[in-house]
Amino acid sequence: MRIVVIGGSGRTGRLVVEKLREADHAVVATIRSVKAMPDLIKLGAEVAMLDLDSSGFDEIVHAMKGADAVVFAAGSAAGESSELDRKGTLRTVRAAEKAGVPRYVSISSLGASTGLSTRGMSDEMKDYYRQKRAAARHITGSTLRWTILEPTDLTDDPGRGRVTMSEAALEGPPVSRADVAAVIAAVIDEPRADGHVLQIVGGNTAVRTALRKVVGGQG
Numbered sequence: 001m002r003i004v005v006i007g008g009s010g011r012t013g014r015l016v017v018e019k020l021r022e023a024d025h026a027v028v029a030t031i032r033s034v035k036a037m038p039d040l041i042k043l044g045a046e047v048a049m050l051d052l053d054s055s056g057f058d059e060i061v062h063a064m065k066g067a068d069a070v071v072f073a074a075g076s077a078a079g080e081s082s083e084l085d086r087k088g089t090l091r092t093v094r095a096a097e098k099a100g101v102p103r104y105v106s107i108s109s110l111g112a113s114t115g116l117s118t119r120g121m122s123d124e125m126k127d128y129y130r131q132k133r134a135a136a137r138h139i140t141g142s143t144l145r146w147t148i149l150e151p152t153d154l155t156d157d158p159g160r161g162r163v164t165m166s167e168a169a170l171e172g173p174p175v176s177r178a179d180v181a182a183v184i185a186a187v188i189d190e191p192r193a194d195g196h197v198l199q200i201v202g203g204n205t206a207v208r209t210a211l212r213k214v215v216g217g218q219g
């Protein structure tokens, strides 16, 4: 498959590119800075320069032409407005529809779909959840086949290939970005993941087994 990874230079995005390349997918990594280019090219990805705040809609559509799926792994940095999480999602969902890309996989945050209360959270986190929930409405209201991942706090620990996954509300330890990337690679290969929102925390079930337990199919 040909897959566009939005935010390919991010900590999770880069690992997604790596996993998809290991699985022999053709990958287009979108980046904002040329500095990220050599590393992604070394991984065997094509790169497309896109800034979701300033690039024209047609540029986003152009980067997606011929792709089988889009993975949204971009996100606002701590201390920044979370508007990118909603606006960037809306622009890439609309661009995927226009470019004829059938499938969209996105990273949101634990509990966004299961009613996690934001009472007691900082204003920044409240806004972050508001934007992620609005982003999810753009995705689920689109014509695309979609899967949304809702991981808990992310770490840069090495991947273990193991997680705990559920569609119901879940609590548990942090999960590594590498294991979230492994879940994305598994989701890309699993059409039954369409229409599912996956809660993900650290755990001990092999990624593909955990996914099949939630979406159906043989472990």
Ligand SMILES: NC(=O)c1ccc[n+]([C@@H]2O[C@H](COP(=O)([O-])OP(=O)(O)OC[C@H]3O[C@@H](n4cnc5c(N)ncnc54)[C@H](OP(=O)(O)O)[C@@H]3O)[C@@H](O)[C@H]2O)c1
Pocket (backbone or CB within 6 Å): 006, 007, 008, 009, 010, 011, 012, 013, 031, 032, 033, 036, 050, 051, 052, 053, 072, 073, 074, 075, 076, 077, 084, 085, 107, 108, 109, 110, 151, 152, 153, 154, 155, 177
């Ligand atoms: N951090 C957590 O604990 C946590 C928990 C649950 C879910 N998540 C979600 O997981 C996803 C990945 O998180 P992460 O911590 O791995 O991300 P990250 O390392 O902060 O990377 C964010 C990526 O988004 C890109 N980006 C930011 N603004 C952009 C814009 N205007 N246009 C295009 N690209 C833009 C960045 O590009 P540059 O490299 O150019 O800056 C970077 O590639 C995010 O959606 C986040 O909300 C995070």
